[in-house]
Amino acid sequence: MSSKSKFPFIIDGHLDLATNAMYMNRDLTKSVGVIRKKEKDLGWTDFQDRGKGTVALPELRGGNIGLVITTIISRFSEVGDSLDTMALPGWHSPQxxxxxxxxxxxxxxEMEELGEMIQIGSLKDLNEHLDLWRNENPDKTKKPIGYLLALEGADSIVNLDYLYRYHEQGLRSIGISHFGPGRYAAGTHSNGSGLTSLGKELLKEMNTLDLMLDLTHQTDQGFYEALDIFQGQVIASHQNCRVLVPGERQFTDDQIKCVLERDGVIGGSLDTWMLHPNFRMNVDNPKQLGIAMERLVDHFDHICQMAGDCTHIGFGTDLDGLFGLEQTPYDMDSIADLHKFEDILSKRGYTEIDIEHIMYKNWLRILNTILK
Known part of the structure; x- marks a missing residue:
């Protein structure tokens, strides 16, 4: 599980660690192998990735992934919604x-209490964490994983006062939509809708704080509406290219151009649903379809060609987004394999400087901006 990475660490721009810990009851201080075995031994089948998860804290350290943007997810729905065959339950009040x-x-x-993680909420925090991971003593396998706190879906912001409350708690990134309808904006699978009146008010208020707007999961309409209102730093934490994998979940070239013009970073997702056209969840086999890690580089290539350089891409793996090996490139066993992209990118013609930017420097530039 050890990494041969040349860099101080790799940054992953999107993980759902707390969802896995508190919703799926996974002790992420244990290794992926231990968690898989326990779920198999218990016979758990409530989620498709039981016994097949790929993310835990030991694997992050082993893969040299020393800093992550990681989420809180909490949805509101008065009665529970249903879009097509996707049930979207939620809490019955914003409170x-x-x-x-x-x-x-x-x-x-609690992970901070154990020394497993450390929150990055200021430029001082970021620089100290980078220095810690640059120092080979103590061993990286004993160092805390830095995390920058994000909301995926803004439903739990009860009112604008709670935006400031969250910010004081260290929140530095907000994606105001997720799946289906939301209090602030429509999300994936809600074509034809955009921001709500509450969403427009929220974005205006976000302009007063050092916060990133994560455009991932916005509908096409909401995407452009949000850019018209929000003037701060934009990112797309886990997003691929529609020209390569059709569907409203991916960005069009015009949307990619908008992110580039705002000096944003697009984090490439390793969900095979976003790497292969018409991938059928719980039906298709990544290996049979030849979905390897290198597929993500096709999306990187496309964005780099549009940008003219490699300064606007990074990783936003989403590898713990309620899927596991059944929906992961077949040549990955866990997130610890992320460092293999160094060789994959090199073989595709990327220079060492390019790879350094993709591995961590592009995200680091954004974090330096937002934490200034």
């Missing part, structure tokens, strides 16, 4: 959603 979000935040705090 319940906020309380559930605070439960996830408490898990991150």
């Amino acid at each position: 319940q959603a906020y309380a559930h979000a605070q439960c996830q935040l408490a898990w991150y705090r």
Whole structure:
């Protein structure tokens, strides 16, 4: 599980660690192998990735992934919605959603108590963490994983006062939509809708704080509406290219251009649903379809050609986004394999400087901007 990475660490721009810990009851201080075995031994089948998960804290360290943007997810729905065949339940009041979000935040705090993780909320925090990981003594396998706190879906922001409350708790990135309808914006699988009136107010208020707007999961309409209102740093934490994999979940070339013009970073996702056209969840086999890690580089290539350089891409793997090996490139066993992209990118013609930017420097530039 050890990494041969040349760099101080790799940054992953999107993981759902607290969701896995508190919603799926996974002790992420244990290794992926231990978690898989326990779930198989217990016979758990409530989620498609039981016994097949790929993300835990030991694997992050082993793969030299020393800094992550990681989420709190808590959805509001009065009665539970249904879009096509996708059930989208949620808490029946924003206050319940906020309380559930605070439960996830408490898990991150517990990981800090154990020395497993450390929150990055300021430029001082970021620089100290980078120095720690640059120092080979103590061993990287004993160092805390730095995390920058993000909301994936803003439903748990009860009102604008709670935006400031969250910011004081260390929140530095917000994706105001997720899947389906939301209090602030429509999300994936809600074509034809955009921001709500609450969403427009939220974005205006976000302009007063050092916060990133994560455009991932916005509908096409909401994407452009959000850019018209929000003037700060934009990112797309886990997003691929529609020209390569059709579907409203991916960005069009015009949307990619908009992110580039705002000096944003697009984090490439390793969900095979986003790497192969018409991938059928719980049906298709990544190996039979030849979906290897290198597929992501096709998306990187496309964005780099548009940008003219390699300064706007990074990783936003989403590898713990309620899927596991059944929906992961077949040549990955866990997130610890992320460092293999150094060789994959080199063989595709990327220089060492390019690779350094992709591995961590592009995200680091954004974090330096937002944490200034």
